[in-house]
Amino acid sequence: xxxxxxPQDRKRCRLMVVLxxxxxxxxxxxxxxxxxxxxxxxxxxxxxxPFDYKxxxxxxxxxxxxxxxxxxxxxxxxxxxxRTIQGGRVAILVTGIATPLAVFWGGLVxxxxxLVGGRVDEVLMRVVDAFLSLPWILKMLVLIVTFGTKVEVLxxxxxxxxxxxxxxIARAATHDVVARDFxxxxxxxxxxxxxxxxRELLPNVLDTLMVEGAMRxxxxxxxxxSLSFLGFGVSPPTPDWGLMIADARGFMTFAPIGVLAPxxxxxxLIIGINLSADALAKGLGVDRAMKAPI
Amino acid sequence: xxxxxxxxxxxGLATVAIVSVIxxxxxxxxxxxxxxxxxxxEAKGQVLENCREELGLNRPALTRYLEWAGNAMRGDxxxxxxxxESIAGLVGARLGNSLLLAVCxxxxxxxxxxxxxxFAGLRRDRPIxxxxxxxxxxxxxxxxxxxxxxxxxxxxxxxxxxxxxxxxAAEAPVREFFPEIxxxxxxxxxxMTAHILRMVRSSVIEVMNSDYIQxxxxxxxxxxxxxxxxxxxxxxxxxxxxxxxxxxxxxGGVVVVEVVFNFPGMGRMMIDAISDRDLPVVQALxxxxxxAYVLVNLSADLLTMFANPRLRTLYxxx
Numbered sequence: 001x002x003x004x005x006x007p008q009d010r011k012r013c014r015l016m017v018v019l020x021x022x023x024x025x026x027x028x029x030x031x032x033x034x035x036x037x038x039x040x041x042x043x044x045x046x047x048x049x050p051f052d053y054k055x056x057x058x059x060x061x062x063x064x065x066x067x068x069x070x071x072x073x074x075x076x077x078x079x080x081x082x083r084t085i086q087g088g089r090v091a092i093l094v095t096g097i098a099t100p101l102a103v104f105w106g107g108l109v110x111x112x113x114x115l116v117g118g119r120v121d122e123v124l125m126r127v128v129d130a131f132l133s134l135p136w137i138l139k140m141l142v143l144i145v146t147f148g149t150k151v152e153v154l155x156x157x158x159x160x161x162x163x164x165x166x167x168x169i170a171r172a173a174t175h176d177v178v179a180r181d182f183x184x185x186x187x188x189x190x191x192x193x194x195x196x197x198x199r200e201l202l203p204n205v206l207d208t209l210m211v212e213g214a215m216r217x218x219x220x221x222x223x224x225x226s227l228s229f230l231g232f233g234v235s236p237p238t239p240d241w242g243l244m245i246a247d248a249r250g251f252m253t254f255a256p257i258g259v260l261a262p263x264x265x266x267x268x269l270i271i272g273i274n275l276s277a278d279a280l281a282k283g284l285g286v287d288r289a290m291k292a293p294i
Numbered sequence: 295x296x297x298x299x300x301x302x303x304x305x306g307l308a309t310v311a312i313v314s315v316i317x318x319x320x321x322x323x324x325x326x327x328x329x330x331x332x333x334x335x336e337a338k339g340q341v342l343e344n345c346r347e348e349l350g351l352n353r354p355a356l357t358r359y360l361e362w363a364g365n366a367m368r369g370d371x372x373x374x375x376x377x378x379e380s381i382a383g384l385v386g387a388r389l390g391n392s393l394l395l396a397v398c399x400x401x402x403x404x405x406x407x408x409x410x411x412x413f414a415g416l417r418r419d420r421p422i423x424x425x426x427x428x429x430x431x432x433x434x435x436x437x438x439x440x441x442x443x444x445x446x447x448x449x450x451x452x453x454x455x456x457x458x459x460x461x462x463a464a465e466a467p468v469r470e471f472f473p474e475i476x477x478x479x480x481x482x483x484x485x486m487t488a489h490i491l492r493m494v495r496s497s498v499i500e501v502m503n504s505d506y507i508q509x510x511x512x513x514x515x516x517x518x519x520x521x522x523x524x525x526x527x528x529x530x531x532x533x534x535x536x537x538x539x540x541x542x543x544x545x546g547g548v549v550v551v552e553v554v555f556n557f558p559g560m561g562r563m564m565i566d567a568i569s570d571r572d573l574p575v576v577q578a579l580x581x582x583x584x585x586a587y588v589l590v591n592l593s594a595d596l597l598t599m600f601a602n603p604r605l606r607t608l609y610x611x612x
Contacts, residue, residue, distance in 0.1 A: 027428075126305070130312035133542070133587040137549045138580055141568045146324045222437045226550050229439045230565065245443055252443070253451045260447075263440050267432075274435045 018210070021283040028279025034272025042089045049082035054237040064255065071261050074244070075251055083239040084261040088269060090234045091241065094151055095220045098158040102220070103213040106163035110170025111201050115178055115193065125171070131164050136223060144232050154233070158223065162216050166209070173208040174201055207284040214277035218270055225266055241266040299596065306592040313584040314366070318359045321573050362577070371578035374567075381578045385560065389582070392552075392559035395478060396544040403483035404490060404537060411494025411533075412526065418499055427495070434488035442481045442554040449477065460557045478555040482548060486540045493536040497529040531602055538594030542587040 022028035050070075057077035065072045071080040113121045131139075139161050147153045177183065178201065186196050225242035227233040234240045241262040248258035346352050365372065371381035414426040433441075450458030460474040501507060502525055510520050549561035556562070560579060567575035 126308055126312055127316075129309045129588075130316055130584070133309065133313055133584040134317070134580055135549065135564075135583055138564060138568070138576070138583070141565070142320065142324065142576065145568055145571070218435055222435070226437055226439055229437075230550065230553060242437075242439070245439065249443055249446075252447050256447055256451070259443055263444060267436050267440060270435050270437070271432060274431050278431065 018280065018283065022276055022279045025279040025282065027275040028283070031272045031275030031277075031279060034268055035276060038088060038092065038269045038272065041085055042092045045085040045089065049079075049085055051079035051082040053078065053083050053086050053239045055079070065257060072255055072257050074248060074255070074258050078237075080244075080258050080261050083244060084241075084265050087239040087241040087244055087262055087265060090151065090238060091221060091224050091228075092269075094154050094158065095217055095224055098155045098162065099213060099217040099220055101155070101159035102163035102216055103166055103209055104163075105159070106166025107170045107205070107209050109163075110167040111174045111197050111205060112193075113167070114171040114174025115197060115201060117178070121171070125168070128164055128167055131161075132168075136161060137226070140223065140227065141232060144227070149232055149235055151234075154224070154227075158220055162220055162223075166212055166216065169208060169212050170205055173205040177201060177204045208286055211277060211281045211284060211286045214273060214280055218273040218277065221266075221270055221273070298599065302592060302595055302599075306588045309588050310585050313588075314363050314581055315359070317577055317580045317584070318355075318362065321577055322355055366578070366581055371581075372574050374572055374575050381575055384563070384575070385578065385582065388558060388560045388563050391557065392548065392561065395475060395482065395548065395552075395557065395559060396541065398475060398479045399482035399486060399544060400537075400541065402479065403486035403540075406483070407487040407490035408494055408530065408533075410487070411491040412498055412521070412529075414491070415495040415498025415502065415529070416521065423495075426491070430488040430491050432488075433484045434492075438481055438485065438548075438550045439554050441484060442477070442551060445477055445481060446554075458555075460555050463558065474555075475557075478551050478557055481551050482544060486544070489540055490533055490536050493533050494529060497532050498525065501525045501529045531598060534598050534601070535591075535594050538590045541590045 019032070023032055055078065057073065059077065060069070060073050061075055061077045063069060063073045063077075069079050069081065071084065074080055074083070113124050140157055143157050144153060183196060183200050186200050191199070224233060225240070228240045228242035229246045231243075231246065233242055236243065244262040245259055245266075248255065248262070252259045351358070362372070369382055371385070373379065374381055374384065410426050410430075414423040417423045446458040449456045456477050457474045458477065460478070462474060507520060507525055510524050515524070548559065549565060551557070552559045552561035553565055560583070564576070564579045566572075567579065
């Protein structure tokens with residue numbers, strides 16, 4: 001099942017082995033291609049877009065696709081094609097930074113409490129449960145409404161709240177290995193807590209954390225675009241898929257392409273991430289279906 | 295058994311207590327209070343002081359927390375920030391509407407998920423499984439506002455079959471919500487079905503590979519009998535928890551769907567309250583949703599315990 005962790009592979013870079021394994025599955029290959037395409041597009045789109053994303057043309061509002069505006073224009077006469085190809089930049093930047101942060105802090109805290117165990121662990125889990133019982137959108141909106149919708153606010157907010165479920169996952173995975181002999185042996189050798197976490201627990205929890213990270217990325221993207229759809233994400237005129245869908249919704253009877261273009265762009269990235277996450281989970285032997293929807 | 299039951303219930307209560315502290319402390323730590331929100335930002339000095347005096351915001355936080363939590367336990371959430379309406383009255387009708395939406399979505403979602411999950415699990419890695427599984431990934435990962443928008447475009451704008459927006463007032467009787475409730479219901483049940491389906495599929499696969507199913511096959515028990523009498527009851531057991539989590543998600547996560555369809559439920563009320571900085575309403579909604587989440591999960595845990603003889607004996611000894 002998991003050829004990726006056979007001994008002879010140890011010498012090669014682990015990340016490359018895992019990526020190679022994901023790529024060898026059809027769903028993984030499609031998924032990684034979609035992600036890669038979106039990353040490249042996000043990097044080069046400012047240089048290749050035919051129009052400025054905020055240039056308004058009052059003469060051509062809600063026009064259909066033609067030779068000049070390939071996907072038509074929106075209600076302010078802005079070019080839909082240029083806005084769509086640049087619409088993922090903020091989302092990818094924010095979630096791309098917040099996801100590793102969330103997995104890092106959540107994983108660290110989870111492994112630590114999994115190792116410590118006992119009363120402290122029991123109390124922490126109640127606090128984690130309490131946090132999880134609040135709807136994500138409420139927690140996030142309260143912070144965002146207070147501190148503004150700037151990127152510097154969105155990144156830590158997303159990283160903080162999305163790290164909390166990771167604590168739970170990392171702790172559960174740590175519990176599975178913490179009672180094993182090699183941990184006891186490391187304790188007997190006199191290794192410190194940090195050393196046990198890094199050298200004995202982390203390698204065993206890493207698979208779960210990687211799958212969790214891939215899933216968190218997709219949930220976070222969903223959260224980010226939902227926030228900007230509701231008007232609490234990036235501020236106009238910055239192009240963002242969620243915001244574009246919200247704006248174009250009112251005119252979708254006349255100009256359906258203005259809704260469909262960002263819908264396809266956003267969906268293809270999210271599906272790409274999930275197909276890759278699925279292939280990764282299968283490759284590493286972590287059952288993804290057992291995960292909760294939140 | 296009884297001890298386990300009590301233990302779980304106490305843990306659930308403890309969680310609700312912690313949530314109430316988090317909610318209260320969270321709102322407390324944020325800059326601004328009910329008075330600054332009510333009097334707009336320019337209010338300063340004496341006016342602000344008078345307002346705080348009047349609402350009792352000058353008392354220590356602990357006193358106010360105890361008063362708030364005590365009243366909340368009796369179902370009294372105080373007044374909304376503008377001081378006109380009682381929150382309990384405002385929430386009542388909207389809670390009912392959200393429940394209506396949730397129940398409708400569940401009634402479609404759960405049976406559909408079980409049937410599709412069973413199919414996919416029994417035909418593992420065959421074309422039908424690939425179609426169902428890939429469809430499930432699509433349905434559970436596409437943001438709700440995206441699927442909602444596409445459905446409105448197709449069924450409302452192009453085909454004109456269903457109304458794309460809910461215009462019924464919050465207090466209207468149930469029957470007036472049809473057929474407006476159909477599209478939001480479809481969007482929600484799509485996501486739910488996908489989550490439950492994946493769970494059912496993987497547990498069907500696990501159960502069908504187990505020794506007792508092989509034993510039954512070797513004994514010559516018919517396929518239908520094996521699937522429906524031997525495998526399915528066991529395969530559905532782990533799904534109870536996923537259904538519970540989905541219900542909890544329905545109560546709080548439907549915000550986006552309610553906003554898209556203009557549905558007068560708790561989610562939209564929450565967004566409005568946050569935008570208006572109506573902190574008492576935000577606190578009350580947060581507490582209600584969190585308690586519902588804990589309650590649903592607790593019931594699922596207990597139900598699983600009662601339904602599974604192995605867990606029953608395990609917990610009696612433990």
